Amino acid sequence: MIDIERLAREKGHLIDKEIEEVFSGDVPNLHDAVRYHMDTGGKRLRPLLAILTYEALMSKDARSASSAEKDAKILPFAAACEVLHNWFLVHDDIEDGDKVRRDKPAMWVKYGLAHAINAGDYMAQKVYELILNSRKYGVDNEKTMDLLEAMVQTSLRTAEGQAMDINMRSASPSEKDYMDMVIGKTAHYLTVPMVGAAILAGRKELIPKLVEFGMAIGPAFQIADDVLDLTEGKGRGEIGRDIKEGKKSILVIHCLGKCSETEKRELLVILNKKPEETSGEDVLVAKHLFEKYGSTDYARKKADGLKGQAMETAKSVPELNELLVFFADYLVNRKK
Amino acid sequence: MIDIERLAREKGHLIDKEIEEVFSGDVPNLHDAVRYHMDTGGKRLRPLLAILTYEALMSKDARSASSAEKDAKILPFAAACEVLHNWFLVHDDIEDGDKVRRDKPAMWVKYGLAHAINAGDYMAQKVYELILNSRKYGVDNEKTMDLLEAMVQTSLRTAEGQAMDINMRSASPSEKDYMDMVIGKTAHYLTVPMVGAAILAGRKELIPKLVEFGMAIGPAFQIADDVLDLTEGKGRGEIGRDIKEGKKSILVIHCLGKCSETEKRELLVILNKKPEETSGEDVLVAKHLFEKYGSTDYARKKADGLKGQAMETAKSVPELNELLVFFADYLVNRKK
Numbered sequence: 193m194i195d196i197e198r199l200a201r202e203k204g205h206l207i208d209k210e211i212e213e214v215f216s217g218d219v220p221n222l223h224d225a226v227r228y229h230m231d232t233g234g235k236r237l238r239p240l241l242a243i244l245t246y247e248a249l250m251s252k253d254a255r256s257a258s259s260a261e262k263d264a265k266i267l268p269f270a271a272a273c274e275v276l277h278n279w280f281l282v283h284d285d286i287e288d289g290d291k292v293r294r295d296k297p298a299m300w301v302k303y304g305l306a307h308a309i310n311a312g313d314y315m316a317q318k319v320y321e322l323i324l325n326s327r328k329y330g331v332d333n334e335k336t337m338d339l340l341e342a343m344v345q346t347s348l349r350t351a352e353g354q355a356m357d358i359n360m361r362s363a364s365p366s367e368k369d370y371m372d373m374v375i376g377k378t379a380h381y382l383t384v385p386m387v388g389a390a391i392l393a394g395r396k397e398l399i400p401k402l403v404e405f406g407m408a409i410g411p412a413f414q415i416a417d418d419v420l421d422l423t424e425g426k427g428r429g430e431i432g433r434d435i436k437e438g439k440k441s442i443l444v445i446h447c448l449g450k451c452s453e454t455e456k457r458e459l460l461v462i463l464n465k466k467p468e469e470t471s472g473e474d475v476l477v478a479k480h481l482f483e484k485y486g487s488t489d490y491a492r493k494k495a496d497g498l499k500g501q502a503m504e505t506a507k508s509v510p511e512l513n514e515l516l517v518f519f520a521d522y523l524v525n526r527k528k
Numbered sequence: 529m530i531d532i533e534r535l536a537r538e539k540g541h542l543i544d545k546e547i548e549e550v551f552s553g554d555v556p557n558l559h560d561a562v563r564y565h566m567d568t569g570g571k572r573l574r575p576l577l578a579i580l581t582y583e584a585l586m587s588k589d590a591r592s593a594s595s596a597e598k599d600a601k602i603l604p605f606a607a608a609c610e611v612l613h614n615w616f617l618v619h620d621d622i623e624d625g626d627k628v629r630r631d632k633p634a635m636w637v638k639y640g641l642a643h644a645i646n647a648g649d650y651m652a653q654k655v656y657e658l659i660l661n662s663r664k665y666g667v668d669n670e671k672t673m674d675l676l677e678a679m680v681q682t683s684l685r686t687a688e689g690q691a692m693d694i695n696m697r698s699a700s701p702s703e704k705d706y707m708d709m710v711i712g713k714t715a716h717y718l719t720v721p722m723v724g725a726a727i728l729a730g731r732k733e734l735i736p737k738l739v740e741f742g743m744a745i746g747p748a749f750q751i752a753d754d755v756l757d758l759t760e761g762k763g764r765g766e767i768g769r770d771i772k773e774g775k776k777s778i779l780v781i782h783c784l785g786k787c788s789e790t791e792k793r794e795l796l797v798i799l800n801k802k803p804e805e806t807s808g809e810d811v812l813v814a815k816h817l818f819e820k821y822g823s824t825d826y827a828r829k830k831a832d833g834l835k836g837q838a839m840e841t842a843k844s845v846p847e848l849n850e851l852l853v854f855f856a857d858y859l860v861n862r863k864k
Contacts, residue, residue: 222691283649287642306623306694309645313619314687316652320680324673333669337660340676344656351650355558358642 194518199244200236206260207239210271214318214325225303225311229282229293238277239270241519242385248511249393264329269339269388272322276343276381279315280350282308287358288437289467292430319343331392338391346384353377360440361463370445371411379410382523386512398509405505405516412498413523415442419491420526422479432475436467442494443487444478450485499524530854535580536572542596543575546607550654550661561639561647565618565629574613575606577855578721584847585729600665605675605724608658612679612717615651616686618644623694624773625803628766655679667728674727682720689713696776706781707747715746718859722848734845741841741852748834749859751778755827756862758815768811772803778830779823780814786821835860 211230217223246266247255254262263270284290285298286308292298300308323339331339353376360373383406390398418441421434434441444463448456459481462474482488499520506516547566553559582602583591590598599606620626621634622644628634636644659675667675689712696709719742726734754777757770770777780799784792795817798810818824835856842852 217688219688219691221695222688283645287645304694307691309619309623309648310687310690310694312645312649313652314684314691316649317680317683317687320656320676321684324677324680327673333673337663337669337672340656341660344653344660347653348650348657351646351653352553352555352558354646355555355643355650358640358646359557 194244194515196240196518196522200240202259203240203243203263204236206263206267207236207243207271207274210267210322211275214271214321221303221307222311222314225299225307226315228302229299229311230278236274237522238273238382238385241515242266242270242273242389244515245386245389245512246393248515249389249395249398265326265331265392266389268322268325268329269392270385272319272343273381273385273388275315275322276319276347276384279312279319280354280381282312282315284354287354290433290437316347319347335391338396339388342384342387342391346380346387349376349380353380357439361438363440364448365440365445367442367445370440370442374411374414375407378414379406382406382410382413398512401505401509402512405502405509405520408498408502408505409520409523412495412502412520415491415495415498416524416526418442419488419495422482422488432472432479433467435462435475435478436465436470438463438465438467442491443482446487446490447482447485450487451481455481495524530580530851532576532854532858536576538595539576539579539599540572542599542603543572543579543607543610546603546658547610550607550657557639557643558647558650561635561643562651564638565635565647566614572610573858574609574718574721577851578602578606578609578725580851581722581725581848582729584851585725585731585734601662601667601728602725604658604661604665605728606721608655608679609717609721609724611651611658612655612683612720615648615655616690616717618648618651620690623690626769626773652683655683671727674732675724678720678723678727682716682723685712685716689716693775697774699776700784701776701781703778703781706776706778710747710750711743714750715742718742718746718749734848737841737845738848741838741845741856744834744838744841745856745859748831748838748856751827751831751834752860752862754778755824755831758818758824768808768815769803771798771811771814772801772806774799774801774803778827779818782823782826783817783821786823787817791817831860 215223215226215230243263243266247262250262256262281293282299285293286300286305290298291301298308299311303311320340320343323336323343326336326339327333353373356369356373357377360369363369365373383403386402386406387399390396390402418434418439421441422432422443430436440463444459447459451459459478462470462478465474502520503517506513506520509516551559551562551566579599579602583598586598617629618635621629622636622641626634627637634644635647639647656676656679659672659679662672662675663669689709692705692709693713696705699705701709719739722738722742723735726732726738754770754775757777758768758779760767766772776799780795783795787795795814798806798814801810838856839853842849842856845852
């Protein structure tokens, strides 16, 4: 059984050290803004996934070394995955108008719009600086280049997914549109830590299976996230934030396909309101409609189905099966 | 004598082809937004500088090949320099609240804030995709890696300079603060096309001299730009835009050091107004103060002095002397 909390404690400082080293400058409203954001916590899930995948693909001999030693080659890439994730969050919060991140003011609220856009750009460059640093730990040029290529393609697909997501707010998407968007926005960058680990372990032949796993678990994660927004609130200071932002979540799409014309109009009026004009009562009305038409159940089942699909793929990679099963479960059944 | 207009026509389509290939997708409000911005023109100055530097460093034999053939290895990097420049412009326009770019609505005005941040991020990734593409033209891993390293460091320094620039709006900077900011924000990314060319031509020993040239011509360019804002308007739809944005230009810094306490207060009130609240008369008052205290002349002389310094450095690189002299002159004496 994988003890993720213990592993996070054990490996966390290695990742943090790697990150701190590249953000050690002192330009006001840049380095402090980045540190402010990175210190708001986050689960360091992606770097941990990179490290655990890498270790699982190692030879037994290599695995017996000390943690710092055996993980050295993957550390810069693992840290890059964490910085990538946080760069997206900094810019996403602006794009979505989210004022709260991990129960604290979002970077753009604290440092202003201009600094937050610029600091996000700075973080994006650090992703590549970190990967180029891999060479210092003895990673060869060929593998470094493969890591860079994987990261560039991941970022591009994620930005495409984000554009689709923004477009969907003012459209009536189908479930297929939703799935395309979510695969773009979520699947690639949940998968890239494992892809990087496979590259570094000299096991590129595993990549297609890892991508297949990601294409199922990414949407499962996002759908679980859609449900979570209505039940636990995702650390963004409130429940139903997605409704306020007018997001076309899987719940909304399902509900719009089932409810009456009157209810449809009612739901769309609520979603089209500006976030600050959407009342708590509006959120309750939407939530009630989701329950009336079984949309929340539908979403839960859809997430479980995708998770099952991911578990099935995981079986075909025996060395990673335990890790992938744990990860799938963790992502879909998490509480915040 | 270098005929920049003719060269731009001759090489422009090679650069554009390289850029169009990587932006050929069709996600609405992403690919069209990027094309909208890239098509608003721009002088393709940076890619041209990369190509011309590369050709000047070539052996005579290599130079006699056709344009497409002899330039092949530098093209992706040259295109990357152009995309880098445009990504900065897309995000800068948001950060500065600039609504007009090259006499057309800025991307964020036409496509909205969310899409413009995301499209800028997308362009930033394309910079690296382009450089990784160099390998298709036979550039080896070592040189590709050096190009990536140069580009990452350039982007990082530029973002640091941009943070200093944003900070300066609410502070009383010295001329040294101004120079630090401007070297960060301008010098590195004017220099990187030449640095890339030196890497690809196998002439890395020239890089320190190229950087020295850039550290003088970058500020000279920015100071000329500060003056231009008051005389020609830089294609941003109006004259005195920098005053409206409250930019601490070299003119402002010089003037604040010379004028009376009353005039100082008057100038700061104007600079601290929101752009939309600054009147044409305010701009004239500021302009009058700059003239009264010789700030415009001071700036012109400062730019000329830095240009002279750059020319001096250029002499020590005989193969590039003609090109660097032309470029220095073009940047500092341009009219828009």
